[in-house]
Amino acid sequence: MLWNVRFVDHGKLYFDCAFGPEECHGLKLHACAIDILKNISQSEFYNSCMMNGTWGGKGSTDKDAINCGNIMKINSKPIIECANSARADALLEYYGIETDKVTNPRYKAMPLILLNGKKFDSDNLMKTICQTLSKPPPECK
Template sequence: MSPYLKLLFYLSGISFAVSFEIDHSNPDAVEYDSNSKVEKTEKVDLRVYYCCYCGGCVDFHIKELVPTYKKIGSYIDLKNYPYGLTSRWKHHGKIYFDCAHGPEECYGDKLHACAIDILKNVSQSEFYNSCMMNATWGGKGSTDKDAINCGKLRKIDSKPIIECANSERSDALMEYYGIETDKVTDPKNKSMPLILLNGKEVTDNLMKTICQTLAKPPPECKSFF
């Protein structure tokens, strides 16, 4: 064999070894077959419009949404809208809010909005906000005290959430949630919570409704069939 062919054979061997090493260095790497179909988890679109002092909203989050999300959260694309029956207006460039249950509710909704914005994790923000609504430490819930204690329980830094709720950022978030809520509610006939599953209002048990919507429901749904 000529020196040139020997060198070519040697280099191709190195190339093969390196490519083999790279392909298998990632434990999550899988072989790709262009003719195969990778099955993804089916998800429903769940949108929850609420305010933090509404009794029905509190019950829904604590008794239905959290338990359901814990069981089949991987099948749910959840979006929360903490605004509820609030009205808003602008004066000299500043936005103001009038909440159905008073200024304390406006502040509580801002805490919820800031938690969603800062945590950027659906399950973390849902469990954190539901914890605040539970009013474990007295009062109506969703206060700084609840934010701090729920942060300790869930290992979440509550300081930036509280700072956000006291800043103009929370006004912008509330305005956004107000605009989104206005798109789906009737101003003359508002009631909370409003739960939309794939665009349709949920009027039955949440877990049951989701299970019966899924084309391939998981084993956790077997009691509804």
């Protein structure tokens, strides 16, 4: 599961992520990137870049979003704005429900990487994605 608890207070969704609010914000950045970029390959490389980034601390921060955007020529501003909105809460809830569908009871460990229905354990998401593609994009080289 992406978080330990999700609850509603006065109509607003709240998430209690295992590694704190910073993790929740990173997950929202990832969800918003998928939603805004509308290109799953591009968003996976962008999200992988953020996860591997250390510009803002532990990865997947606003600074990582900006730097990865600069590297990949992606406008990160709408993604960061989304991550701070109610839209991000709805996306995070949606992806949590989708994750629950594949993690319970088959997979218990996190992080979980499923590509084409196959489970991967990897510390390098970009490398794992590139290895599964029949026609890897230039970013894989």
